[in-house]
Amino acid sequence: MIFRKRQKTEDRKQRTENRGQKTETTVQDGKKNRLLTIVIFLIGVLCIGYLISIGRNFILSRLELKQIEVSKVRVEVLNGTNIKGLAETASEILRKKGFDVVRYGNAEDTVLSTIIIDRSDPELKNAKVVQSILKQGLLTFESHALQLFEVTVVLGTDFKVKKEASILETK
Numbered sequence: 001m002i003f004r005k006r007q008k009t010e011d012r013k014q015r016t017e018n019r020g021q022k023t024e025t026t027v028q029d030g031k032k033n034r035l036l037t038i039v040i041f042l043i044g045v046l047c048i049g050y051l052i053s054i055g056r057n058f059i060l061s062r063l064e065l066k067q068i069e070v071s072k073v074r075v076e077v078l079n080g081t082n083i084k085g086l087a088e089t090a091s092e093i094l095r096k097k098g099f100d101v102v103r104y105g106n107a108e109d110t111v112l113s114t115i116i117i118d119r120s121d122p123e124l125k126n127a128k129v130v131q132s133i134l135k136q137g138l139l140t141f142e143s144h145a146l147q148l149f150e151v152t153v154v155l156g157t158d159f160k161v162k163k164e165a166s167i168l169e170t171k
Contacts, residue, residue, distance in 0.1 A: 070098040073126050076149040077104040080111035081157050090134065090155055097133050107154050113137075114156040119144040126150045135162045 075094055079087035087104040095101050116137040118127035127139045130151050136159065144152075 068125055068129050070129060071100060073129065073151060074100045074102045074149045075130065076102060076152045078107035078152065078154045079105070080107035080109065080114075080154045081159065082110065086155050086159065089161055090153065090159070093161070094130065094133060094153075099130070099133075102149060111154055111156040112158060114159045115140060115154045117142050117152040117154070118150065119152060120147065120150045134159075136160070 091101040091104040114137040
């Protein structure tokens, strides 16, 4: 009987010690979980801020393009291919969108890629607006001494009249 009482007392002590260890472990795990939650939250906040920044910049750049009065953008369209009437077709698309196509004709050389040259703005705002209508073209800046045009489009053999452009031009 004395043995049983000792055994029970020892068992109680052991359980009490085990509870203390479990409580200590649980507290440590809780601190780790809270720390992990805070780190994940901060990473999430940073990611959301980054995405908002990208979206804002994208929207602002689109607004800048929309603020350009296309009727004031003088455009020259040159056919750098062997396809007859291509410059005229591209000119019609741009005119229907409100651009002032001052001149169209043939380029001196045949070119592979369509090039849109902004002649007045190193930030290529005018060229970007033309590109958004034609849905193609490499952008570059090259000033022109006489400043007759804001944009020169040299149509290359890669130039295709897009169905979207044709649909848009009839509206």
